[in-house]
Amino acid sequence: MSLVQDLITRNRNGEAIGLPCFCTANEQVIRAILSYAKKTGFPTVIEATCNQVNQEGGYTGMTAADFMDWLQDLAEQAGVPMDQLILGGDHLGPNPWRSEPLDIAMGKARELVKSYVQAGFKKIHLDASMACGGEENPTFLQIAERAADLCAVAEEHAPNPTELIYIIGTEVPIPGGETEEPDALDVTSVARFNDTIETHRAAFAARGLQDAWTRIVSVVTQPGVDFGHTSIYPFVPAKAKPLSDAILTEDGFTLEAHSTDYQPTQALNDLVKNHFFFLKVGPELTFRFREAVWSLAQIESLMDIAKPSRMREIMIQRMTDAPDYWKDYYSGTEAQTQRLRIYSYSDRIRYYWADKDVAPALSKLLENLSDKKLPETLVSQSFMGLEFGDIPTSATQLMEDHITKCVGRYFRAAGMQAH
Secondary structure: OHHHHHHHHHHHOOOOOOEEEEEOOOHHHHHHHHHHHHHHOOOEEEEEEOOOEOOOOHHHOEOHHHHHHHHHHHHHHHOOOHHHEEEEEEEEOOHHHOOOOHHHHHHHHHHHHHHHHHHOOOEEEEOOOOOOOOOOOOOHHHHHHHHHHHHHHHHHHOOOHHHOEEEEOOOOOOOOOOOOOOOOOOOOOHHHHHHHHHHHHHHHHHOOOHHHHOOEEEEEOOOOOEEOOOOEEOOOHHHHHHHHHHHHHOOOOEEEEOOOOOOOHHHHHHHHHOOEEEEEEOHHHHHHHHHHHHHHHHHHHOOOOOOOOOHHHHHHHHHHHOHHHOOOOOOOOHHHHHHHHHHOOOOHHHHHOOOOOHHHHHHHHHHHHHOOOOOHHHHHHHOOOOOOOOOOOOHHHHHHHHHHHHHHHHHHHOOOOOO
């Protein structure tokens, strides 16, 4: 992790350099990220959350070892060495089991952390902030003690614990995103930041985790950014100035910003300048992927294809038949919720791409278009803004290029320019 430490030192010394963290388990998105990594050679952080990937399979059906094996296969296909990738575990703690009694939830959280570090994940976000089993919201002290408990598990079970880096702090939306449109966002106060640091410092010391403490590289705080279903809350540097000044009082620490999706590129760069070194992005990646799929489906509908995929029709039907992933998030008239299901920034549609009916439809769409040179005029209409003379006519290339709009801008915002 010396590369990360070196970049952090540069950031703390005033250089606008950071690292995007791509949090996704979508195969086409990961293929696009890896393709970009191959072209640029940039260090690339890919993360899985506790809800996506856990010892029970999460909503992807994968354990941490499964995810690692799968990513290694994709990286090998893309020609990307694994030492160029940094694998992260996000919100590792009891969140998937928070309805269960605390002792059971924390037991499963320990197993979760163990499984991630044994699989080779190196960037570990410890998050034990959620109430479990109907308890009152835990105090700063309780959160810190539980995080130290989980850190001790990581240190014990990692093949080489000195290679781990830790992220602490939890002042972010819950894993999976906001259930309602936020009314207002409070930037983490310096007092709350200090409470997070001091309670964790004491809890780590009480468990003899002084060496692990030296490998904490970032604190998750709320810089005042988020997004709802139809709204984006932009970064205002002045509001976060006290927080960005405070981080420099802690040796080697930076800040980590979650829910930075859809922020203007300049705002992302301003976050990095204010020592928000890690920029987390997830839904924006699959939002771009969905745009590409919808555009390809439009092209398919205008071509003479004997057995069309019915991609959009099948997706809409599956979201209607199986509403669990969006019903607690979207409200309004039928027309309003129908629009939100497909087009909202919160991108609840991302949970359906692996569905038993949707995945074959997507494969059929790509199969239908892969053996044909797509008409440039249809491509130009569906993927607007492409330069004449430089219009891809491959469905997979169009999809990859569209996803890369997100990937590339995050690296540019983090001070890394592709040549």
